Amino acid sequence: MTGAQERQKTTYREAIRQAIREALKRDDRVFLMGEDVGRYGGCYAVTKGLLQEFGEERIRDTPLSESAFVGAGIGAAMAGMRPIVEIMTVNFSLLALDQIVNNAATIPHMSGGQFAVPLVIRMATGAGRQLAAQHSHSLEGWYAHIPGLKVVAPATLADARGMLWSALLDPNPVLIFEHVNLYNMEGELEADAGPVPLAGAVVRRPGRDLSVITYGASLHKSLAAAEQLAATGIEAEVIDLRSLRPLDDEAIIASVARTRRALIVDEGWRSGGISAEICARVAEQAFYDLDAPPARLCGAEVPIPYPKHLEDAAIPQVDTIRAAALELVRPQGRTA
Amino acid sequence: MSDFLMPSLGADMDKGTVVEWLKKPGDHIERGDVLAVVETQKGAFEIEVFEQGVLSEILVPVGTEVPVGAVLARIDGMVAAKAPAGPPPAVAPPATAASPAAAPPATRPIPPRREAPRSAERPRISPAAARRAAELGVDVRGLGGSGPGGAITIADVEAVAGAPIVAPRRGFDPAAMRQAIATAMARSKREIPHYYLSLPIDLGRATEWLAEENARRDVGRRLLPAALLLKAVALALREVPQLNGFWIDDAPKLSSAIHVGWAISLRGGGLMAPAIHDADRLTLDQAMAALRDLVTRARTARIRGSEMMNPTVTVTSLGERGADSVLGVIYPPQLAIVGFGAPRMAASIVDGEIRQRPMVQATLAADHRASDGAGGSRLLAAIDRHLQKPETL
Numbered sequence: 001m002t003g004a005q006e007r008q009k010t011t012y013r014e015a016i017r018q019a020i021r022e023a024l025k026r027d028d029r030v031f032l033m034g035e036d037v038g039r040y041g042g043c044y045a046v047t048k049g050l051l052q053e054f055g056e057e058r059i060r061d062t063p064l065s066e067s068a069f070v071g072a073g074i075g076a077a078m079a080g081m082r083p084i085v086e087i088m089t090v091n092f093s094l095l096a097l098d099q100i101v102n103n104a105a106t107i108p109h110m111s112g113g114q115f116a117v118p119l120v121i122r123m124a125t126g127a128g129r130q131l132a133a134q135h136s137h138s139l140e141g142w143y144a145h146i147p148g149l150k151v152v153a154p155a156t157l158a159d160a161r162g163m164l165w166s167a168l169l170d171p172n173p174v175l176i177f178e179h180v181n182l183y184n185m186e187g188e189l190e191a192d193a194g195p196v197p198l199a200g201a202v203v204r205r206p207g208r209d210l211s212v213i214t215y216g217a218s219l220h221k222s223l224a225a226a227e228q229l230a231a232t233g234i235e236a237e238v239i240d241l242r243s244l245r246p247l248d249d250e251a252i253i254a255s256v257a258r259t260r261r262a263l264i265v266d267e268g269w270r271s272g273g274i275s276a277e278i279c280a281r282v283a284e285q286a287f288y289d290l291d292a293p294p295a296r297l298c299g300a301e302v303p304i305p306y307p308k309h310l311e312d313a314a315i316p317q318v319d320t321i322r323a324a325a326l327e328l329v330r331p332q333g334r335t336a
Numbered sequence: 337m338s339d340f341l342m343p344s345l346g347a348d349m350d351k352g353t354v355v356e357w358l359k360k361p362g363d364h365i366e367r368g369d370v371l372a373v374v375e376t377q378k379g380a381f382e383i384e385v386f387e388q389g390v391l392s393e394i395l396v397p398v399g400t401e402v403p404v405g406a407v408l409a410r411i412d413g414m415v416a417a418k419a420p421a422g423p424p425p426a427v428a429p430p431a432t433a434a435s436p437a438a439a440p441p442a443t444r445p446i447p448p449r450r451e452a453p454r455s456a457e458r459p460r461i462s463p464a465a466a467r468r469a470a471e472l473g474v475d476v477r478g479l480g481g482s483g484p485g486g487a488i489t490i491a492d493v494e495a496v497a498g499a500p501i502v503a504p505r506r507g508f509d510p511a512a513m514r515q516a517i518a519t520a521m522a523r524s525k526r527e528i529p530h531y532y533l534s535l536p537i538d539l540g541r542a543t544e545w546l547a548e549e550n551a552r553r554d555v556g557r558r559l560l561p562a563a564l565l566l567k568a569v570a571l572a573l574r575e576v577p578q579l580n581g582f583w584i585d586d587a588p589k590l591s592s593a594i595h596v597g598w599a600i601s602l603r604g605g606g607l608m609a610p611a612i613h614d615a616d617r618l619t620l621d622q623a624m625a626a627l628r629d630l631v632t633r634a635r636t637a638r639i640r641g642s643e644m645m646n647p648t649v650t651v652t653s654l655g656e657r658g659a660d661s662v663l664g665v666i667y668p669p670q671l672a673i674v675g676f677g678a679p680r681m682a683a684s685i686v687d688g689e690i691r692q693r694p695m696v697q698a699t700l701a702a703d704h705r706a707s708d709g710a711g712g713s714r715l716l717a718a719i720d721r722h723l724q725k726p727e728t729l
Contacts, residue, residue: 260462260464287463288467289463289464290462290463290464291462291464291465291489291491292462292483292484292487327484328484331482331484331485331486
């Protein structure tokens with residue numbers, strides 16, 4: 001063994017594809033189904049080539065009925081299979097809400113533990129690709145409301161590569177939210193990158209002046225904003241939540257207790273969103289450590305617009321994150 | 337439009353340094369607001385304003401030393417200025433006398449701070465800053481906030497508590513204070529013909545009354561003997577007014593208000609005697625609260641300018657572990673200083689019998705230009721009489 005691991009250039013999309021390939025190879029109970037995942041290769045081309053490699057038995061194109069194929073996935077999971085169900089976008093998952101919330105999340109409880117539902121549902125979420133109001137929303141916060149589900153949001157290549165296998169091993173239904181703007185993200189990944197824990201927030205950038213708590217594509221905007229803030233002497237700590245259910249209270253509170261200021265950045269809407277839940281926990285658990293009110297930067301409360309400039313304006317961006325952080329740390333524009 | 341001047345915080349002060357502005361141009365100002373913190377040889381003091389209006393201009397930036405009487409800022413006033421009662425600064429440059437805010441002392445003193453109506457509005461302060469302020473014993477009223485919505489943050493609290501950010505607030509220099517005391521005391525002994533009187537006072541009744549009274553009170557509300565001494569002196573001065581006031585321009589200038597300067601020794605060395613305003617009109621509870629508050633603030637450098645400007649008499653009490661008696665040196669241009677030694681059990685003749693009684697030596701050092709021994713004796717006798725009727729204090 002010599003020193004550093006070999007690293008390979010890859011993309012977020014490719015990391016997920018490799019994760020699916022590995023799962024299909026490791027466990028013959030694993031299969032993938034969804035709309036256009038086979039012949040078309042997936043609406044975001046994540047599953048391209050898998051039909052040729054693994055065949056129609058394991059890469060299954062489904063009819064355009066989310067309720068039907070999610071329900072089939074639940075049944076397969078209860079019967080001992082390890083299905084990966086892909087839903088094109090979180091907006092379409094609403095058609096399967098009954099299956100996800102009333103069945104997948106409840107059956108293990110209602111059967112007194114007799115049935116596990118080791119189902120994994122992958123779906124795209126978020127705005128930024130001009131897909132307008134029926135394909136661009138961030139509704140993962142809704143699912144994070146539901147006991148019985150696990151909700152994760154990989155934001156890095158390592159998490160995109162490593163969360164799927166851990167999700168398949170989990171006896172509970174796990175929803176994986178892949179932000180549409182991350183699929184093309186390039187980076188390096190260790191050649192033997194493997195499974196990572198599902199839960200647990202991670203400090204992606206340490207800092208002393210405020211905690212920026214975020215997930216998904218907003219992580220990278222927050223890191224860019226933190227870089228700019230550092231040039232003015234403000235050190236922002238950036239926390240990647242990774243999992244929205246369960247939330248890692250310990251990591252969030254520990255960070256806020258250090259920095260005394262919390263800024264939550266979430267593409268989802270503010271009212272009743274996951275940002276509200278995080279805010280409440282910060283207020284409940286870190287009240288006496290706070291040196292400023294917890295702040296939130298969220299998506300504008302409108303259906304995501306189609307025009308590029310309006311779509312950009314509707315969600316957190318690097319400059320608005322930077323401004324929100326400044327408002328929290330130096331409301332009077334004092335210099336360091 | 338009026339001028340906000342560098343005040344004279346005692347006869348020994350001829351210049352001061354602005355170390356902090358707590359208001360900025362455009363801010364609305366209420367009478368009694370602290371506008372600036374000024375550092376003198378005796379440490380840092382909060383300087384209040386005695387009018388209402390809008391701060392229009394700051395002329396002296398932080399860190400600048402200017403003479404007493406220099407214009408620090410201009411105020412667009414709506415109500416005429418009224419300086420606190422007190423002696424005009426003895427060493428102020430002539431220009432001071434001509435400027436409006438240094439006009440002859442008004443007859444009406446500023447109201448004691450704790451009687452002023454309190455703002456119903458709570459200070460806007462972050463939870464963490466509130467906790468830190470409690471830890472550091474910082475009074476956050478009147479503190480400027482730099483946080484969102486002008487809220488007071490931890491940094492604001494630590495700044496006034498003397499944490500590294502604004503060192504001058506606590507950057508009290510013992511050598512400079514020594515120099516200030518030397519100047520004042522040398523002037524006193526050079527100019528003031530002191531005479532000295534003393535009277536042993538039986539504290540038996542006062543001690544018993546205190547013990548009974550305190551037995552009925554919560555620990556936090558208990559009275560200390562100092563409150564009785566303060567009140568007794570203040571009431572006695574009403575009866576002997578020629579010992580309350582100042583000697584200015586070769587003439588006595590008596591004060592109708594009784595502002596007792598209470599001598600406080602500082603932990604870092606040195607001494608100050610800030611005023612307890614209208615001490616004769618305070619209840620014992622108020623007097624006790626005033627003493628506690630003053631000592632705490634003196635030791636954390638939170639004394640206000642008006643408290644340094646206008647004591648009309650000084651009391652020095654050596655406390656339980658002090659010497660038997662103290663023959664004080666008058667703080668010019670005041671007329672007298674009353675001293676109390678340590679209370680001790682001593683043999684005393686009561687009703688023809690030798691009894692063991694708690695005794696204290698009360699002393700008076702007074703300016704012979706303004707009063708004579710007979711007046712001084714009346715003062716000590718009056719103090720004695722009041723201490724024999726503690727329930728009426």
